[in-house]
Amino acid sequence: MPFIFGKTAEIHNFTDREEETKRLTQNFYSLVNTMIISPRRWGKSSLVKSVAKSLVNDNKDIKVCLLDIFNIHNETEFYVNFAKNIIKATSTKWEDWAENAKEFLSRLIPKISFSPDNQAEFSFGIELDEIKQNPDDIINLAETIAKKKKIKIIVCIDEFQNIANFEDALAFQQKLRSHWQHHQNVSYCLYGSKRSMLINIFANPSMPFYKFGDIMFLEKIENKVWGKFIQKRFKDTGKKISKKEGEYLASLVANHPYYVQQLAQMSWLRTKVSCSKSIIDASLQTLKNQLSLLFVSLIDNLTTTQINFLKALLDGHTSFGQEILQKYNLGTSANIIRIKESLVSKEVIDITSKNIEIQDPVFQLWLKEEYFSH
Numbered sequence: 625m626p627f628i629f630g631k632t633a634e635i636h637n638f639t640d641r642e643e644e645t646k647r648l649t650q651n652f653y654s655l656v657n658t659m660i661i662s663p664r665r666w667g668k669s670s671l672v673k674s675v676a677k678s679l680v681n682d683n684k685d686i687k688v689c690l691l692d693i694f695n696i697h698n699e700t701e702f703y704v705n706f707a708k709n710i711i712k713a714t715s716t717k718w719e720d721w722a723e724n725a726k727e728f729l730s731r732l733i734p735k736i737s738f739s740p741d742n743q744a745e746f747s748f749g750i751e752l753d754e755i756k757q758n759p760d761d762i763i764n765l766a767e768t769i770a771k772k773k774k775i776k777i778i779v780c781i782d783e784f785q786n787i788a789n790f791e792d793a794l795a796f797q798q799k800l801r802s803h804w805q806h807h808q809n810v811s812y813c814l815y816g817s818k819r820s821m822l823i824n825i826f827a828n829p830s831m832p833f834y835k836f837g838d839i840m841f842l843e844k845i846e847n848k849v850w851g852k853f854i855q856k857r858f859k860d861t862g863k864k865i866s867k868k869e870g871e872y873l874a875s876l877v878a879n880h881p882y883y884v885q886q887l888a889q890m891s892w893l894r895t896k897v898s899c900s901k902s903i904i905d906a907s908l909q910t911l912k913n914q915l916s917l918l919f920v921s922l923i924d925n926l927t928t929t930q931i932n933f934l935k936a937l938l939d940g941h942t943s944f945g946q947e948i949l950q951k952y953n954l955g956t957s958a959n960i961i962r963i964k965e966s967l968v969s970k971e972v973i974d975i976t977s978k979n980i981e982i983q984d985p986v987f988q989l990w991l992k993e994e995y996f997s998h
C-alpha cells in the first residue's frame with residue numbers, strides 16, 4: 625500500500641519534517657532534552673522514530689530507547705517498564721540482557737527471572753512496593769549504563785501525559801526531574817498525544833518539568849509538500865495524479881497528516897489509471913460517512929451550549945461579545961471560559977495564540993455539511 629495511517633510513518637511514507645528532523649537530531653547529538661507538542665496525529669511519534677532510526681544507524685555509540693507508556697497506570701509499572709526497555713535498548717544479545725539486568729539492577733538481582741519461552745522477556749520477581757520505596761537506581765539507570773558502557777542514550781517516552789494520571793503525580797514528576805536533570809550522558813525526549821495536558825506538564829511554571837529542555841511545537845506539513853508526496857507515491861505504484869490534484873486532496877482535510885494519508889489511500893484504491901477531482905470528492909464523502917457514527921457519539925457527549933459554541937466557531941466567530949452570545953444562546957461570557965476549557969480537555973478544539981480551531985478537520989466538515997446543514 626502506498627499510503628499509511630494509524631501506524632507511524634516510516635521511510636517511504638515519511639515526508640518532509642526537514643526542519644524538525646534537523647532540530648531533533650541536533651538536540652539528540654548534544655543531549656538536549658526535548659519535549660514535543662502538537663495536536664493529535666500530526667506526526668510526533670513518526671518524527672521521533674524516524675530521527676531515532678537514522679541516528680542509531682549512523683552512530684554505534686548512541687543508543688535510543690523508545691518507550692510508550694500508554695498502558696502504564698502507576699508509578700511502579702512505570703519503573704518496571706522503564707528499566708526493562710533501557711536494558712533492552714542498550715543490550716545486544718539475550719545473554720547480554722541478562723548480564724546487564726543483573727549488573728545494573730544489583731539491588732533487585734536475586735529476583736530477576738527470565739521467561740523460558742520468550743527470551744526477550746524478563747520480570748522482576750520483587751515485591752513491587754520495594755521498587756517504589758527506593759526507585760533511585762531505576763530512575764538513574766540510563767545514566768549509570770551510559771557511563772559504564774561509554775555510550776550516549778536517548779530515552780524517548782511517548783504518551784508521557786499519562787504520568788499526570790498517576791497517584792501522587794506531582795511528587796513523581798519531581799522525583800524524575802530532580803534526577804534526570806543531572807544526567808550528563810543521557811537525554812530525554814518526552815511527548816504524547818494530549819496537547820493540553822502536555823502543555824500543563826511542560827509549560828506551567830509551577831510544574832516540575834517546566835524548562836526541562838527544548839519545547840518543539842510541531843507544525844503541519846505544508847500543502848505543497850503533500851502535493852509532491854502524493855504524486856510520487858502514485859507514480860511509484862504505477863498510477864497517476866497531478867500535483868495540483870494532490871494539493872487539492874490535502875487541502876480538503878486541512879493538511880492533517882493522518883487524514884491526508886487516509887484520503888490518499890482511499891483515492892488511490894478507486895483510481896484505475898489516473899486520479900481525478902471527482903474520485904477525490906467521492907472518497908472524502910465515503911470517509912465522512914465512515915466516521916459519522918463516531919462523530920454522532922462525540923456530539924452526544926457535548927452539552928447544548930458546547931454544540932452552539934461549535935456552531936459559532938464554524939460561522940467564523942472567535943470572539944464572543946453580547947450579540948454573539950445571544951445569537952447562539954451561549955449564556956454569559958463567564959460561560960464561554962468554561963465551554964472552552966471543557967472542549968479543550970475533550971480534545972474537540974485547540975486554542976493557539978492565533979486561533980481557536982476544531983481539532984479534527986473531518987469532524988469539522990461533517991458538522992458543517994451534515995450536522996448543522998438542516
Ligand SMILES: Nc1ncnc2c1ncn2[C@@H]1O[C@H](COP(=O)(O)OP(=O)(O)OP(=O)(O)O)[C@@H](O)[C@H]1O
Binds near residue numbers: 631662663882885
Ligand atoms: N512525516 C510524515 N509524512 C507522512 N505522513 C505522516 C508523517 N507524520 C505523520 N504522518 C501520518 O500521520 C499519521 C499519524 O502520525 P503519528 O502517529 O506519528 O502522529 P502522533 O502525533 O504521534 O499522533 P498521536 O497524537 O495520536 O500520538 C501517520 O499514521 C501517518 O499517516
Ligand SMILES: [Mg+2]
Binds near residue numbers: 668669782817
Ligand atoms: Mg503518537
